[in-house]
Structures are given as C-alpha cells and as structure tokens.
Amino acid sequence: MTDDIHDVILVGAGVAGSRLLTHLLASPWRTRRILVIERAPERHEDHALAFWTAGASALDPLVEHGWTALRSVAPDGREFVGQLRDHRYVSTRRSTIVGAAAALGGPNVARITGDVGSIHDEHGLAVVHVGAATHRGRLVFDSRRPSPGPATVRLIQRFTGWVVETVTPCFDPGAATLFDFRTDQAGATCFVYVLPFSSTRALVEHVAIGPVDAALPEPGDMLRGYLTARLGVPPDGYSVTVRERGESPLSDARHPRRAGRCICNIGLRGGRLKPSSGYALARIERDSLAIVRSLASHGHPFGVPRDGWWYRSLDAIFLRVLAREPARSPAIFAALMRRPDVTLRFLDERAGLVDLLRLLVALPTWVFLRATLGWALSRRAPPHLKTAA
Secondary structure (H helix, E strand, O other): OOOOEEEEEEEOOOHHHHHHHHHHOOOHHHHOOEEEEEOOHHHOOOOEEEEEEOOOOOOHHHOOEEEOEEEEEOOOOOEEEEEOOOOEEEEEEHHHHHHHHHOOOOOOEEEEEOOEEEEEEEOOEEEEEEOOEEEEEEEEEEOOOOOOOOOOOEEEEEEEEEEEEEOOOOOOOOOEEEEEOOOOOOOOEEEEEEEEOOOOEEEEEEEEEEEOOOOOOOHHHHHHHHHHHHOOOOOOOEEEEEEEEEEEEEEOOOOOOEEEOOEEEOHHHHOOOOOOOOOOHHHHHHHHHHHHHHHHHHOOOOOOOOOOHHHHHHHHHHHHHHHHOHHHHHHHHHHHHOOHHHHHHHHOOOOOHHHHHHHHHHOOHHHHHHHHHHHHHHHOOOHHHOOOO
C-alpha cells in the first residue's frame, strides 16, 4: 500500500504520456509531484510516426526526416506527385519521443513499471491500482488502449513495415509515397507507403484497412513482391534493418475525455486518433498543450476544445465508404492527393468553406451521398444494434 498522494499520475509513458509530461515540465506544474506508470519494457514496439507541420512547433527537435512532395500511384501505375506549399511532411520514431521525455524529470518526478488494474475516484482523489500497490493522485491522465464502444462503422488499420537498405539507388528522397495501390487489395483498402530517407534507405510499409476480422495475405510476401516487381530491386539487392508492425482502430465510436472527477483520458483513449486517416501525433501534441493551458487557467484539465460534430460526421461517412466500397479507394485517395495542402488542412480540421468545396467537387459525389444516407439511418438504430458497416 502506498499512501503518498501525487499531484499528477500519468498512466502510460507512450507517445501521449510522454508529450504531456514534456509540456507539464515546461509549465508551472513542473514543481508538482508527478508519478509516471509505465508498462513493462518488453511490450513496447518501436515504429515510425509521421505527421505534417505548417510552422514551428515543440516537436521540431524530434523530427528526423522531412519531405515537401507527396506521391500517389494508381493500380495501373499512373503516378502523381503533389508539391506541398504550406506544409512539410515529416517523421520521427516512437522511441525518439519516449526517450526525450524519459530524459526529463527531477526529484519531484517518480517512475514505476507495472500493469494498471483499475482506476477510480475515491474521496476527492483518483485511485490507481498497480498490482498489489495503490497510488492516489489529485489528477490522473489515462492513456491505456480504449475499450470498443458503440459505433456505426468499425475498421482496423494494420501496418507492417521494413526499413530497407539497397545496394543501388532505388528511392527518390525528395518525395514521400503516401499511397501506392499496386498491391493485392484482398477485398480491403491496401497500399504501400514509402518514406525515403536516402536514395538507398527507406521505410517501406504495407498498410491494410478493412473489417476487424478480415483475413489478409501475408504482408511480408507483399513487401517482397513490391520491392522486386515495383521497384526493381533484386532479391539479393537489399537488406531489412528494422521491422515494425502495428494496428490502429478506425471507427466513429465516441471516446469520453472525462472518466471521473479527477480522471482525464488522453491519447487514443481520449479520441486523439483521427478516424479517417489513422494519424494521431499532431493531435496528441495539440491536446497536450491545451491540457496544460487548461490547468493554468482553470486548475483542471477539462477546459480543452471539443471535437467538432461536423468533422466527426465526415470521418464516419468516409469510413463508411471505405467499408462498403473499398474498390473506390484508389480513386478517392488520388483525388485527395491532387490537393495536398487542402487535404492536410482538412485532416487538421482547419479547412475553411472554400477548402471543403474544393474537396467535395473532386470526390465521387454519389458515393458519398449514399454513404451519408446510410450513416444517418444507422445512427437511428438503438446502441445495442449498431454494428460495424
């Protein structure tokens, strides 16, 4: 039993917990008693994290690579490269973010490792159970993986990536390939994603978006086939230096920010993953800053901007299109990439009316109208009858 009371308990030291800790330690809260509860190290998997930026941010020192051009390739090989004017597409790694936060601290920051059993309010404090120990905090930020909630559409995004080094130059380091659809679609939305770090080194990643229980071909076979058939790399002309694998849930399920009087959900548990894209890092960064501002202004973390219902609706409709008509995905993503800056503003939920109209004109109107009608009807069903589209 631990009787000490902490001002802040961070449950999870992944990306969300690390970025919030970083900003807390750069604020007046740096003198408060902070406890960080981390999962066992052997459960961690490192992987690349990409995002885009339209200006300076606190993430800049962690950026490892960047691009100002985005490429998409249709199933028939037609290629389009869009030049970014207002943004820069960049990448870092999970280990870089977590490591930077782990290097911070002081006598007021304690760290423990263990599995969190439960979190609940009790007598004006939040109580966190870690094994046989009990920890109490005035505020708890919970970044554990969320439990599935009611949703009208539910998909999963699975990715398998290799960092590849080739004997001869094979990559264009000036452009990141976001979508190359020259791979087996397998009844889902499948593409290859390439982040070139140099002409001979790149992250080559197979991405599949489909039903949660979908049976997909072996991604490793697809990556080997892509390297040889699409990039012309002979089987003995490359080596794999890093392997990564992961998945992200994509749905219109709601993720409450408040889980108790003293408990705030952050990261994926707080709904910071963008359902229509699978990106989360930039949203986590903005949320961490908003939480610190709320603490300074209100003394609690709940005075953060609410997600706009309009964008939540558009996310759900887009997911419904991917679920019901995956064969249209290449054309839809190609249309979005022809207006890369507009698309990135839309994904950041900064798009104005003109931006939205430009995107709507570029997309297949009737496909999205059908999806909008189906989504609206599905929302009328009782919660216990709602299922993935």
